[in-house]
Amino acid sequence: MKLNGKHVILSFVLFVFGYLIAVGYQHTSFFNDTEEITDEEWDRTFHYRQQLIDLEARNQTLQQDINDLRLDLMKMEENFSNEQQTLTEAVELKQTLQAYVGELNIEGEGIFLSLKDQNFVPSEENVNDYIVHDYHIQLVLNELYSAGAEAIAINGQRIYADSHVVCVGPVISVDGKSYPAPFEIEAIGNKDTLMNSLTLAQGVIDELVNDQIEVEYKQMNQIVMEHN
CATH class of the missing domain: 3.30.70.1880 (Protein of unknown function DUF881)
Structure with a gap:
């Protein structure tokens, strides 16, 4: 069959169109795959970020508990010191009175x-x-x-x-x-x-x-x- 110029042009156009369709399909597939991977990574990143936020909140709670315990310990030490001083003074007074009344x-x-x-x-x-x-x-x-x-x-x-x-x-x-x-x-x-x-x-x-x-x-x- 003898091809004329129109047939050649038509064939070229069809070839170019087919090539563009193939390239467009591959490009679309690439971006779809990229979007799927990005979604998974985003979900994972969000999960880890949420865990980090939870850990930071838990750490703040524990730090507050530690501060409260330290404050309670300081109060207990102060009370113990006052009680110890009171006890020492009471013992000294008792010994003084015992000496005065002849027991010592x-x-x-x-x-x-x-x-x-x-x-x-x-x-x-x-x-x-x-x-x-x-x-x-x-x-x-x-x-x-x-x-x-x-x-x-x-x-x-x-x-x-x-x-x-x-x-x-x-x-x-x-x-x-x-x-x-x-x-x-x-x-x-x-x-x-x-x-x-x-x-x-x-x-x-x-x-x-x-x-x-x-x-x-x-x-x-x-x-x-x-x-x-």
């Missing part, structure tokens, strides 16, 4: 006094006017307590608020225990204050001397009183 030993500075009967008694005088009586000792005790004495002992026996000092013949009875002269009195407290109080003009020491009592006294840097 007590020590500190203070003064020492010795009261003795007069050695020389004129024959025409009454001997009772030359010996130590309970009111002499009570006079000293009252003055010491007024001057701030923290603890007092007579011949080593602690004196308390309810103690009794009485004369029993030639001896002094302290809470039922008898002691002969000399009567040694120790007092714990500010030694200067105690001494100044006793040695005031026309004070306790002068009164004792006027009553013919032999008095010795001195300051002490350290006095230890054992509990009775």
